[in-house]
Amino acid sequence: KDEKIWLTLSFGLMMIFMLITGYQAVAEGMEPPSNTDIIDPQKVDQTAPFDKPGIKQIGDKEYEVVMTLQVFSFNPGNIEVPAGSTVHFILTSKDVVHGFEIAETNANAMVTPGYIQKVTQKFDKPGSYLVLCNEYCGAGHQAMSTTITVK
Ligand code: CUA
Numbered sequence: 001k002d003e004k005i006w007l008t009l010s011f012g013l014m015m016i017f018m019l020i021t022g023y024q025a026v027a028e029g030m031e032p033p034s035n036t037d038i039i040d041p042q043k044v045d046q047t048a049p050f051d052k053p054g055i056k057q058i059g060d061k062e063y064e065v066v067m068t069l070q071v072f073s074f075n076p077g078n079i080e081v082p083a084g085s086t087v088h089f090i091l092t093s094k095d096v097v098h099g100f101e102i103a104e105t106n107a108n109a110m111v112t113p114g115y116i117q118k119v120t121q122k123f124d125k126p127g128s129y130l131v132l133c134n135e136y137c138g139a140g141h142q143a144m145s146t147t148i149t150v151k
Contacts, residue, residue: 041113044068044094061085069111070094072140074131080149083126087148091117099134102148110135123150 044050049066053075058064061084068075069091081087091100093113100119101108107121123129133144 037116039092039114039116041092041094044092049090050092055079055081058088063087065089067091068094069098069100069133071096071138072133072144074100074133074144074146077146078149079146080151081123083150084122084124085150086120086122089117089119089121091119096137097135098137098144099132101132101134103130103132105129108134123148126150 039047039050050068053066053068055063055065055076061082063081063085065076065079065087067089070093089100089107091109091111092115093111095113097113098111099109100111100117102121104127105121105123107119109117109119111117127150129148129150131146131148133141135141137144
């Protein structure tokens with residue numbers, strides 16, 4: 001008689017484990033993609049917003065810059081914003097790991113292929129800000145730079 005109780009109990013436990021596992025699988029399956037900041041590095045040109053790199057005004061003294069990095073350039077380069085602007089950079093790399101550093105500011109980020117990097121920087125003082133790649137990315141690394149002009 002005891003045997004039957006143990007059998008029933010262990011069967012019951014097994015069912016509970018199966019239900020938990022099944023529930024977890026379903027719950028995980030229903031979750032949205034856990035990281036929406038992933039991008040196919042082979043298809044950057046076809047993937048929004050990188051299909052249209054450029055600068056766009058999104059508010060009063062607020063800009064969005066969609067930028068791609070690749071050996072050995074920033075696209076778009078030489079952007080211009082009015083003094084006092086806040087600029088939201090949305091960045092990705094088309095090939096290898098690059099850096100995105102804006103001299104004279106705290107903006108400094110690694111831009112890795114397959115990921116979207118976001119950097120926000122406010123430019124109060126007019127001037128020409130040097131943008132540098134600070135991750136070694138090949139023979140032209142030293143020359144990989146552009147400028148942000150604040151007027
Ligand atoms: Cu790009 Cu160093």
